[in-house]
Amino acid sequence: MFESAEVGHRIDREEYRRREPALRAALLQAQLDLAALKRFPVLIVVGGVDGAGKGETVNLLNEWMDPRHIDTHAFGAPSDEEAERPRMWRFWRVLPSNGRIGMLFGAWHSQPVLDRAYRRTGSDRFEQQLQEIERFERMLADEGVLLLKFWFHLSKKDQQARLKALEKEPLTHWRVTREDWHRFEKYDRFRKVSELLVRRTSTPAAPWIVVEGVDECYRALTVGETLLAAMRQRLDGPGTNPPSATPTPTAQPAPRLPAIDQRDVLSMLELDQPMTREVYEPALALLQGRLNRLSRDVKFRKRAAVVVFEGSDAAGKGGAIRRITAALDARQYQGIPVGAPSEEERAHPYLWRFWRDLPRRGRFALFDRSWYGRVLVERVEGYCSEADWRRAYGEINEFEGELDAHGVIIAKFWLQVSKEEQLRRFRDREQVAFKNFKITADDWRNRKRWAAYHQAVCDMVDRTSTDVAPWTLIESNNKLYARIKVLATLVERVEQAL
Amino acid sequence: MFESAEVGHRIDREEYRRREPALRAALLQAQLDLAALKRFPVLIVVGGVDGAGKGETVNLLNEWMDPRHIDTHAFGAPSDEEAERPRMWRFWRVLPSNGRIGMLFGAWHSQPVLDRAYRRTGSDRFEQQLQEIERFERMLADEGVLLLKFWFHLSKKDQQARLKALEKEPLTHWRVTREDWHRFEKYDRFRKVSELLVRRTSTPAAPWIVVEGVDECYRALTVGETLLAAMRQRLDGPGTNPPSATPTPTAQPAPRLPAIDQRDVLSMLELDQPMTREVYEPALALLQGRLNRLSRDVKFRKRAAVVVFEGSDAAGKGGAIRRITAALDARQYQGIPVGAPSEEERAHPYLWRFWRDLPRRGRFALFDRSWYGRVLVERVEGYCSEADWRRAYGEINEFEGELDAHGVIIAKFWLQVSKEEQLRRFRDREQVAFKNFKITADDWRNRKRWAAYHQAVCDMVDRTSTDVAPWTLIESNNKLYARIKVLATLVERVEQAL
Numbered sequence: 001m002f003e004s005a006e007v008g009h010r011i012d013r014e015e016y017r018r019r020e021p022a023l024r025a026a027l028l029q030a031q032l033d034l035a036a037l038k039r040f041p042v043l044i045v046v047g048g049v050d051g052a053g054k055g056e057t058v059n060l061l062n063e064w065m066d067p068r069h070i071d072t073h074a075f076g077a078p079s080d081e082e083a084e085r086p087r088m089w090r091f092w093r094v095l096p097s098n099g100r101i102g103m104l105f106g107a108w109h110s111q112p113v114l115d116r117a118y119r120r121t122g123s124d125r126f127e128q129q130l131q132e133i134e135r136f137e138r139m140l141a142d143e144g145v146l147l148l149k150f151w152f153h154l155s156k157k158d159q160q161a162r163l164k165a166l167e168k169e170p171l172t173h174w175r176v177t178r179e180d181w182h183r184f185e186k187y188d189r190f191r192k193v194s195e196l197l198v199r200r201t202s203t204p205a206a207p208w209i210v211v212e213g214v215d216e217c218y219r220a221l222t223v224g225e226t227l228l229a230a231m232r233q234r235l236d237g238p239g240t241n242p243p244s245a246t247p248t249p250t251a252q253p254a255p256r257l258p259a260i261d262q263r264d265v266l267s268m269l270e271l272d273q274p275m276t277r278e279v280y281e282p283a284l285a286l287l288q289g290r291l292n293r294l295s296r297d298v299k300f301r302k303r304a305a306v307v308v309f310e311g312s313d314a315a316g317k318g319g320a321i322r323r324i325t326a327a328l329d330a331r332q333y334q335g336i337p338v339g340a341p342s343e344e345e346r347a348h349p350y351l352w353r354f355w356r357d358l359p360r361r362g363r364f365a366l367f368d369r370s371w372y373g374r375v376l377v378e379r380v381e382g383y384c385s386e387a388d389w390r391r392a393y394g395e396i397n398e399f400e401g402e403l404d405a406h407g408v409i410i411a412k413f414w415l416q417v418s419k420e421e422q423l424r425r426f427r428d429r430e431q432v433a434f435k436n437f438k439i440t441a442d443d444w445r446n447r448k449r450w451a452a453y454h455q456a457v458c459d460m461v462d463r464t465s466t467d468v469a470p471w472t473l474i475e476s477n478n479k480l481y482a483r484i485k486v487l488a489t490l491v492e493r494v495e496q497a498l
Numbered sequence: 499m500f501e502s503a504e505v506g507h508r509i510d511r512e513e514y515r516r517r518e519p520a521l522r523a524a525l526l527q528a529q530l531d532l533a534a535l536k537r538f539p540v541l542i543v544v545g546g547v548d549g550a551g552k553g554e555t556v557n558l559l560n561e562w563m564d565p566r567h568i569d570t571h572a573f574g575a576p577s578d579e580e581a582e583r584p585r586m587w588r589f590w591r592v593l594p595s596n597g598r599i600g601m602l603f604g605a606w607h608s609q610p611v612l613d614r615a616y617r618r619t620g621s622d623r624f625e626q627q628l629q630e631i632e633r634f635e636r637m638l639a640d641e642g643v644l645l646l647k648f649w650f651h652l653s654k655k656d657q658q659a660r661l662k663a664l665e666k667e668p669l670t671h672w673r674v675t676r677e678d679w680h681r682f683e684k685y686d687r688f689r690k691v692s693e694l695l696v697r698r699t700s701t702p703a704a705p706w707i708v709v710e711g712v713d714e715c716y717r718a719l720t721v722g723e724t725l726l727a728a729m730r731q732r733l734d735g736p737g738t739n740p741p742s743a744t745p746t747p748t749a750q751p752a753p754r755l756p757a758i759d760q761r762d763v764l765s766m767l768e769l770d771q772p773m774t775r776e777v778y779e780p781a782l783a784l785l786q787g788r789l790n791r792l793s794r795d796v797k798f799r800k801r802a803a804v805v806v807f808e809g810s811d812a813a814g815k816g817g818a819i820r821r822i823t824a825a826l827d828a829r830q831y832q833g834i835p836v837g838a839p840s841e842e843e844r845a846h847p848y849l850w851r852f853w854r855d856l857p858r859r860g861r862f863a864l865f866d867r868s869w870y871g872r873v874l875v876e877r878v879e880g881y882c883s884e885a886d887w888r889r890a891y892g893e894i895n896e897f898e899g900e901l902d903a904h905g906v907i908i909a910k911f912w913l914q915v916s917k918e919e920q921l922r923r924f925r926d927r928e929q930v931a932f933k934n935f936k937i938t939a940d941d942w943r944n945r946k947r948w949a950a951y952h953q954a955v956c957d958m959v960d961r962t963s964t965d966v967a968p969w970t971l972i973e974s975n976n977k978l979y980a981r982i983k984v985l986a987t988l989v990e991r992v993e994q995a996l
Binding site for chain 1: 530573783866
């Protein structure tokens with residue numbers, strides 16, 4: 001893998017001086033076009049061997065281009081806010097928005113490689129991490145991110161020579177630390193693990209570009225021209241939509257069973273359920289008490305809970321959520337109402353806004369609508385392409401899998417009312433002044449698409465009800481019943497998890 | 499202070515039921531108007547005694563209004579990302595933007611009150627904190643934030659009765675914790691400290707509204723109607739600009755000395771300084787080595803550094819910054835290029851964007867332009883009102899004082915070139931393709947206002963060069979000299995601080 005980066009690539013200084021000005025000018029122009037068009041973000045990942053010019057390259061690109069449109073990030077030990085969330089959270093939070101360039105000095109691959117090289121993880125775990133990385137990068141590419149990954153390589157001999165040379169010179173002596181030498185001793189192991197990483201995560205959507213790090217002129221021109229070519233190709237390409245990295249053939253239509261007998265998970269629900277206020281009041285207080293005790297359980301301090309509410313319009317999501325929050329300490333939960341995405345949110349991959357709101361340990365995040373918008377409203381109203389919502393099922397399962405792997409308890413509720421009950425509630429809302437705001441033209445329009453939503457919900461439940469994150473369907477014609485079922489289910493899920 | 503909140507305020511349920519629908523409808527309307535106009539944000543602070551209905555009020559307002567435009571936050575123990583930054587950082591990061599309502603369950607007053615009541619701080623420190631709070635709230639008001647502070651009060655007898663009642667009822671038993679009783683034992687001390695807080699921080703711009711917490715109907719109507727009146731007053735008020743909370747008479751013109759002899763800090767600089775490349779190269783490497791060692795000093799792990807670069811256009815800020823970053827580990831610094839504020843940034847108080855970028859412990863933040871934009875470009879170009887930039891001097895000193903109090907080392911550089919040297923550099927930039935982007939119509943326009951900028955810089959240095967955050971003026975006609983002086987000054991400041 002690295003052999004072709006050990007052949008002594010070299011550009012002489014004269015030639016470099018000749019080519020550099022045009023390259024800089026072209027890179028700047030590409031950056032200006034990128035910023036003007038705001039069609040996609042560029043994410044540059046910098047990895048590789050110490051002393052192979054990673055830092056110099058980051059500095060050089062910042063010097064060549066306009067640093068006001070570049071966000072450079074390096075990653076040390078995670079902060080507690082980072083450590084208390086799934087591993088990828090710290091990378092999600094720094095993703096560049098459309099029109100900007102993000103430069104990551106080390107990224108999601110770094111820790112897995114270190115852990116494996118120092119034998120803190122076994123080969124099975126590493127294999128699993130490679131697959132995660134591959135899926136994550138494919139998702140970025142599918143979302144339109146132009147992802148460029150540079151691996152800076154030095155042969156063992158070259159790295160030793162480089163470290164020694166730096167050390168000998170009094171003025172650069174400080175650049176070499178004990179840690180550098182310590183890592184050098186493990187060179188062979190690093191190389192083996194790195195080779196596996198580079199091979200396994202070099203996909204058509206996001207290949208590693210291996211750069212020999214000995215000669216700074218060669219290094220600089222290679223990185224600069226690769227970056228320029230990739231940016232120009234996308235900038236000059238057709239259309240405003242980023243080309244999908246997932247080849248279309250694989251995006252086959254999901255097996256949608258024609259519900260010839262009209263039986264499906266939704267239509268099988270008995271929406272009218274009995275519950276009187278006499279039963280409701282004590283049951284509510286009892287369940288709230290249990291939830292409160294669970295929330296203060298020492299075991300919950302190492303966990304967190306993500307609770308998702310989706311449902312027909314006027315199905316009572318807000319009321320159900322308030323019955324949960326009433327049982328919790330205000331410092332322990334965050335209610336997250338999800339509306340149409342803001343400009344900033346639209347300029348990022350669609351899961352970005354939800355990653356931002358993930359709870360820290362010991363806390364609840366209550367989502368009033370969620371990432372399922374993509375396979376519900378966005379699908380039905382055509383706000384995204386069919387390819388987008390089709391691949392969303394897998395991405396969502398992946399996302400929830402990461403939450404689960406991090407110890408986050410997931411509960412998802414679909415609140416369903418009958419078409420008649422919805423109409424009753426709409427009319428009621430129209431007549432009461434303070435409920436008026438709850439009923440808009442959108443609601444009436446959605447109602448007209450009842451059948452399409454019905455199908456979308458059934459598909460969603462089929463495709464995303466997993467062991468770690470099952471859907472619970474809530475019969476909601478009776479609000480009291482719905483609230484109790486939600487609370488009881490949540491209490492049960494948390495109890496089982498602790 | 500609290501006596502009038504112990505008189506047994508009460509609204510009977512019938513009357514409440516009569517008044518509530520109209521109040522809800524009006525509050526919703528106000529919220530819709532707020533969101534549509536996006537002229538200012540509303541910040542509701544909820545403080546007071548346990549059991550007096552703080553949580554219920556937060557829930558109620560979320561129920562009455564549209565929760566999609568409300569951000570509710572409660573504050574537990576600070577995370578390390580919060581603890582490693584100045585005390586107010588966690589509040590800055592959750593400030594609502596124009597058009598939104600932020601609800602803070604406990605806020606900047608909570609910890610000082612607790613610390614004082616438990617005698618962890620003395621009266622001097624508490625006094626100092628009260629002044630900080632007062633200044634902070636005045637700044638918010640000046641920036642157009644509609645700040646409403648509700649203090650929920652219960653007499654000692656009422657609090658005891660309330661806790662006992664909750665405890666006795668099996669269904670609400672869980673709501674009372676040992677901590678509640680523990681705090682109750684300290685009731686008298688809390689009351690005394692709280693009275694001082696409420697009295698001292700009840701300013702015309704942001705008075706505390708003391709609400710008797712016994713009767714939930716009274717409580718709800720009081721909060722709702724106060725909020726409604728305050729919102730309506732601002733919404734229906736004139737103009738798009740928020741009224742300044744600082745009374746105009748106090749905003750007296752700063753004593754601007756007519757520089758009748760043309761002598762001032764800038765014109766006294768000898769801009770042409772000698773420095774050859776033979777001296778520069780080894781000096782640079784030496785200083786970079788020293789800076790690198792300082793950055794790895796164990797003592798620096800508890801500190802942080804904020805380095806501000808301002809200067810004439812084409813004075814060489816970017817080049818000076820790169821000579822610093824070349825000496826640092828990429829994980830240890832963040833370069834922050836400051837351009838025109840984004841839409842989101844404009845919708846917040848002007849210091850908000852800078853608070854977001856403050857460094858954690860052990861790190862450097864390098865600002866390429868900064869909060870001084872307000873007293874430079876915004877002043878000269880008239881992007882803000884005279885009152886705004888005049889009060890900015892004080893706010894900036896306050897802000898930097900908070901950084902210093904938190905152990906942040908501050909270095910501020912003004913890079914000055916002569917008008918002739920600037921012209922030379924402009925022409926050079928126009929001729930070299932890859933420097934072309936660096937020269938815009940703005941630069942030529944700014945150049946025409948040379949004298950106005952000159953005056954603004956002199957005022958800025960006069961007003962904001964403080965002991966903890968002095969300005970260093972850099973003679974920059976010779977770039978090599980400028981870079982060495984910047985590095986040497988920074989090294990010296992960090993060395994002295996450690």
